[in-house]
Amino acid sequence: TNGVITIDPGYKNTGACESGVTFLDGEQGILRYRGYSIEELAEKADFLEVAYLLIFGELPTKEQNEKFHNDIKAEAVVDEDVKKIVETFPRSAHPMGVIASLTSALTAFNPSSVNVDSEEDMYRAIVKILGKFPVLVAWTLRRKQGLPLNYGSDEIGYVENILKMMFEKPNHPYEQNKVLINALDKLLILHADHEQNCSTSTVRIVGSSHAGLFASLSAGISALWGPLHGGANQAVLEMLEAIKADGGDTKKYMAKAKDKSDPFRLMGFGHRVYKNFDPRARIIKKAADEVLGDLGVQDPILDIAKGLEKEALEDTYFVDRKLYPNVDFYSGIIYRAMGIPTDMFTVMFALGRLPGWIAQWREMRLRKEPIGRPRQIYIGATERKFVPVDER
Numbered sequence: 050t051n052g053v054i055t056i057d058p059g060y061k062n063t064g065a066c067e068s069g070v071t072f073l074d075g076e077q078g079i080l081r082y083r084g085y086s087i088e089e090l091a092e093k094a095d096f097l098e099v100a101y102l103l104i105f106g107e108l109p110t111k112e113q114n115e116k117f118h119n120d121i122k123a124e125a126v127v128d129e130d131v132k133k134i135v136e137t138f139p140r141s142a143h144p145m146g147v148i149a150s151l152t153s154a155l156t157a158f159n160p161s162s163v164n165v166d167s168e169e170d171m172y173r174a175i176v177k178i179l180g181k182f183p184v185l186v187a188w189t190l191r192r193k194q195g196l197p198l199n200y201g202s203d204e205i206g207y208v209e210n211i212l213k214m215m216f217e218k219p220n221h222p223y224e225q226n227k228v229l230i231n232a233l234d235k236l237l238i239l240h241a242d243h244e245q246n247c248s249t250s251t252v253r254i255v256g257s258s259h260a261g262l263f264a265s266l267s268a269g270i271s272a273l274w275g276p277l278h279g280g281a282n283q284a285v286l287e288m289l290e291a292i293k294a295d296g297g298d299t300k301k302y303m304a305k306a307k308d309k310s311d312p313f314r315l316m317g318f319g320h321r322v323y324k325n326f327d328p329r330a331r332i333i334k335k336a337a338d339e340v341l342g343d344l345g346v347q348d349p350i351l352d353i354a355k356g357l358e359k360e361a362l363e364d365t366y367f368v369d370r371k372l373y374p375n376v377d378f379y380s381g382i383i384y385r386a387m388g389i390p391t392d393m394f395t396v397m398f399a400l401g402r403l404p405g406w407i408a409q410w411r412e413m414r415l416r417k418e419p420i421g422r423p424r425q426i427y428i429g430a431t432e433r434k435f436v437p438v439d440e441r
């Protein structure tokens with residue numbers, strides 16, 4: 050501090066806003082969306098119902114729920130010109146870069162920034178992005194795999210349709226699997242919001258300049274990409290694969306994670322707020338067992354993950370620092386069992402987090418929060434005179 054400005058790196062102890070969307074208690078490992086526990090919501094609600102709750106603050110009535118689902122289905126169409134944009138990406142392009150660009154492109158196709166004073170206008174923009182984003186997610190995957198950019202069906206549910214769009218092959222109707230549909234619905238619910246995390250704070254600060262909703266979401270996707278944040282779910286699988294290739298030697302990687310001279314971190318462990326088990330990790334771990342059990346898959350990667358978790362929970366370095374498995378530790382194992390490529394995992398995180406970003410953006414605009422513009426303490430050169438280049 051310089052007596053006037055106090056610096057708080059990473060905003061560890063700085064509150065950016067008041068919010069009524071999500072409550073989490075890091076010590077107790079509690080997470081609630083608008084007062085409802087994620088344990089209940091993951092069990093009893095579906096993803097769009099939870100999206101409605103997060104965005105509008107109440108669980109939808111039967112009519113509201115039906116209308117919301119139908120309005121979103123009606124928007125599950127993307128301008129054919131966007132296909133041309135998808136086809137310009139090399140097949141090797143990272144899916145997070147593709148989906149961030151396509152979301153920005155949607156802004157270009159919907160330039161009018163949302164009129165937040167009109168509930169109807171806001172509602173239209175919200176169902177538009179919730180309808181179109183899953184199509185862009187599916188097209189991102191199919192571009193990678195050289196498959197036709199398709200649509201699903203409006204005869205089936207939102208999550209079922211995401212799987213259909215992602216995986217159906219020409220002349221090979223996609224066999225739906227109830228266990229996978231339920232597991233994905235649960236995963237998306239558990240990722241839906243998490244108060245002022247890095248990507249949500251990004252969506253808020255971009256939106257605070259009154260940039261449009263889609264432009265703000267595109268910024269949030271870029272922030273989520275980082276391996277310290279949503280990108281961790283991809284980094285976890287890469288780490289587990291490396292351990293498996295290294296003969297399953299978890300002790301060696303535990304030692305690396307504790308070695309200060311080694312930049313390696315145990316991905317999927319630790320959290321800025323949870324100093325206890327991440328409640329989402331508990332539910333996802335159980336879902337991973339169910340999915341692999343149902344598919345009859347014996348995944349050595351899951352065994353390595355469980356071994357690593359057991360060791361970490363007994364290791365003083367981790368226990369002293371309260372480093373527990375977080376939401377990213379087990380989710381990739383389920384995505385992998387679903388046939389989703391590793392570099393698409395963070396795109397699935399973005400798909401889940403979309404309603405939370407929208408809810409927080411909407412709250413920030415409705416509360417007329419000022420433009421975000423932090424201060425600094427200057428530590429650079431004092432004043433000096435320009436020297437022409439011939440004299441330097």
Ligand code: SDX
Nearest residue numbers: 243246277278279281306314315316317318319320321370
């Ligand atoms: C998500 O904020 C959110 O809510 C995010 C999220 C959401 O839903 O939006 O929950 C989603 O991003 C989950 C986190 C996914 N990231 C990872 O799994 C990457 C690995 N985790 C770490 O990089 C780290 O734990 C963070 C980034 C999650 C949190 O970092 P902090 O709070 O800044 O903690 P820190 O880096 O200051 O670490 C504190 C200590 C340090 O040791 P000391 O300097 O005290 O000796 O713990 C150590 C760190 O070295 N440490 C780790 C570690 N995480 C922290 N050591 C080894 N492995 C790790 N994973």
